[in-house]
Amino acid sequence: MSIDMSQFYQVFFEETSEHLANMENLLLNLDVESPSLEDLNAIFRAAHSIKGGSGTFGFTDMTGVTHVLEGLLDRLRKEELTLRAEMVDAFLAAGDVLRAQLEHHQGGPDADQAAIDEICARLTQLATGEAPAAIHAEAPVPAEAPSRQWRLACVLPADVAASASAVDNLFAGLAEIAAVDIRHRPDAADGRLEALLTTSRAEGDIRDLLGFYLNPEDIQLREPEETAYGFFDAEPAAVAEEAYGFFEDPAPTASAADPGYGFFDDAPVAPEPAPAAVEEADGGFGLFEDAPGKPESLPDRSIQPGDSPAAIEGQGYGLFVNAPGGLGLFDNAPGMPDLGRAPIETAPATASPGPTAATPTAQPAAQPSPGRRLTDNPSIEVAKAGRRENDKTVIATGADTSIRVSVEKVDQLINLVGELVITQAMLAETASNLDPVQAEKLLAGIDLLSRNTRDLQESVMSIRMLPMSMVFSRFPRVVRDLAGKLGKQVEMKTIGENTELDKGLIEKITDPLTHLVRNSLDHGIETPEKRVAAGKNPKGTLTLKASHQGGAVVIEVMDDGGGLNRARILEKARERGLPVNDAMSDHDVWQLIFAPGFSTADVVTDVSGRGVGMDVVKRNIEGLGGKVELESSPGFGTRTVIRLPLTLAILDGMSVGVGGETFIVPITTVVESLQPRLDDIRTMAGDSRMMHIRGEYLPFIALSDVFGLPGVEDITRGLVVVVEGEEGKAAIFVDELLGQHQVVIKSLEANYRKVPGMSGATIMGDGRVAMILDVAAVIRLGLANAKRRVAA
Amino acid sequence: MDIVDSSGVPASGEYLTFTLGKEEYGIDILKVQEIRGYEAVTRIANAPPFIKGVINLRGVIVPIVDLRIKFNLGEPTYDQFTVVIILNIGKRVVGVVVDGVSDVIQLNSDNLHPPPEFGSILDTRYILGLGTVDERMIIMVDIEQLMTSQEMALVESAAA
């Protein structure tokens, strides 16, 4: 059968970028002084998964890099090497290289071969530099390492100790890798576990096993003071003999298995590490059936004692036949299929095939003693709970609880729901003309429909919502790199990264935020020397915070740097001819930074200008229907606050009528609406009109003028909506206010083009199209119109 | 002669014919999504007069172009007989107001003649050729080329 591997590529690409992001995130949070083993393991797992996947799907260039990477990580997590800062740098660089390779496989440009070679060499050097002898990062542990003894002492967590079955499980697990002499069995009253273990297995294996039940740090594993075999002095010979005696039983049957079974259970002190034998007896079948006698059926070659544990070993896989110790007793692991295919010629036993034992149905006969039972479900639960406590797994694969859906499909769903909302609004409008008494049931139904539609819309919109962590997660790397470049010490904190925001906004907010973060680092946070001189912690703090406030998402970028310099901003503003005075509030002064072109070096802070591109930031954010504000306190830092609507797909709007057309004014821009009086309107320089509202003079812009519509001329018969856009406030004159709606934003550009003064369109309750005003653009158009008239 | 339109499709196949004033035009039927009556449009501020505005076509905002205005064919009237051809041009949907839809004709390159250098209200760039059916002359239009052209002002120009 031929299978097209390319069909799996997309999933591989997605999961690999997740692994890379996760790896980077873990690396950035890694404490170089005392890295958590948990994190090192998780980083290792990520590299390991990429290696496995890339190898499987044929992206061998990535396999090459991950192989070296994994090698070094493996030595770190096994604590054979100590983590150093340059290793973290190398890991990050390796991540970058892998990302480039991944992009190349997705159709991107070629990955830089020099960079690949460089990082591989660097990683290899780091892995071997400290211990040049060990060139093979994954130096195989000899299969037949000499047995040694360990004295184990630890205290089990109360919930584990209290469960007899959990304790049984633990000892059973230990018995599988070591001969165990229990010195103190933990129970509810006393959780102490003391035992002597004899095993050829590495210390790590024992720790791994115990780590399942308790915190690895709490495990004491020492070499015992006693001489190596003193522990077995009691009756070693008898034990050994009995052990062999069982397997040598000339006529083993299912019933014969029982005593042997009991033996291991009762005497876990068997001097030979006999885990597989126990497992075997446990399995209850296969042990005798294929006892010697059919060596000729061995597929390729005979198994010799001391062979690798693999008996049937094909290319790249193997089925266990032989026991690790080469004793030849444990000819078969549980689950071996065709037993005839896996006989063992070296087994000293002369067991003849026992038909009763050969069938799995004999299994119940080999009922394990209580001491060996691993089957109690509660115990597994306990084990899991014990494990979970110190398991801070970062990867949340959750294939069960989530599905991947293309954004297109979601958007189609949102569109359809949008249609439903419009249809519902149309129905409601039509029904409002009906006699409420006669049409009582219909009206109640429409009422219910509108509630359901609203709920449905909310649920559907929430599909597009993504956590802010999607954006925040990129900043630790940005901050790390930039702080290094600038010679500053910066700690980054994030708060509220679970706050959700529409996918479209998430994508578009990244650039402005990056700009703000870079500004904070570049111009906000001072050098360590300056900070110390100012009596501050040499390490600055940059905080990114996201939260919901009302119907908006608020994102804050805060630094504890030097703050803005009011005097300098005013000075610069005067130079640029901006209307400023010393009495201006701080708030207004800070806003000056957002003025277009307000950007030169050494303006704001002592280092250079914070003004770089802030007008662009502001424009981008306002383009998203958001607002941005600055707060600053000299010596204490600066805070930039961004307010964004929850989504780009719907908008709260005020509908206004002009010349028979309906327009939507985004509610976020509306300050107030009022009925103008004739003497509020002043004419300036001919045709240019201003409106006097609460001590302010605002440009008076008639929407009918801007759009060339036959609107109401008589000022007293129309209404004014005071709006605030990026150019400031303005009084927009309209014929009438029609109401407030939540409208579904439709693109004009999909089939047409951008229309000056409009940010989009929507469909009203009557099915007609209404334009959504781009308030800032309307103000610009209105002012330009006025200027033209003056010029004319 | 092999006539090929802008989408690379040889100009033989089925064509929808419609009238503008006294002239009869044909467009590739594969570009036609549907034919509707004229309904009230929402005006677009500061748009050229031949762009009537936009309509809500099952939730999609679709611009409506009146070719009669564009080509100066007398006083356009809007009544229950006014017809809008909804076109699918590339990934865009556009409505075109015409005087009336005649029929669907089958044309192959044999009864297609190269366009004359003059004589039509349409620039020859947008004309695939002239077809003759039952003594009627039909101007075969490369509608995709026309609707995406700069002068129709329907598409954002590359410079913008």
Place this chain on the structure above:
Amino acid sequence: MGKIVLTVDDSASIRQMVAFTLKSAGYEVVEAVDGEDGLNKAKGKQANLVLTDQNMPKMDGLSLIKTLRGLPQYRTIPILMLTTESSDAMKAAGKAAGATGWLVKPFDPQKLLEVVKKVIG
């Protein structure tokens, strides 16, 4: 009805590949994303063969094998370990944990089928 294979791997692409390959060959496939999930799935639905990765979050392959071997219904079920490490130490650890065999990553679909057929037919 086809025999049921439980594939335990934290890598979605490997899972997808394994599942696709085995399903194409007529096996029924249950997927699990880590050892813990694998254990739950194994308990939920009796599998005829378990294929497990070694390095996984929450519970690794060896722990899963050990735990499965403690369940009466999995005492004799073949369990294959998928591992990138073909070292003898890893094989020994797998053997000790109760694995029936191993399969070295990377592997291709043919190899996978060959081994699975060898074990459960």
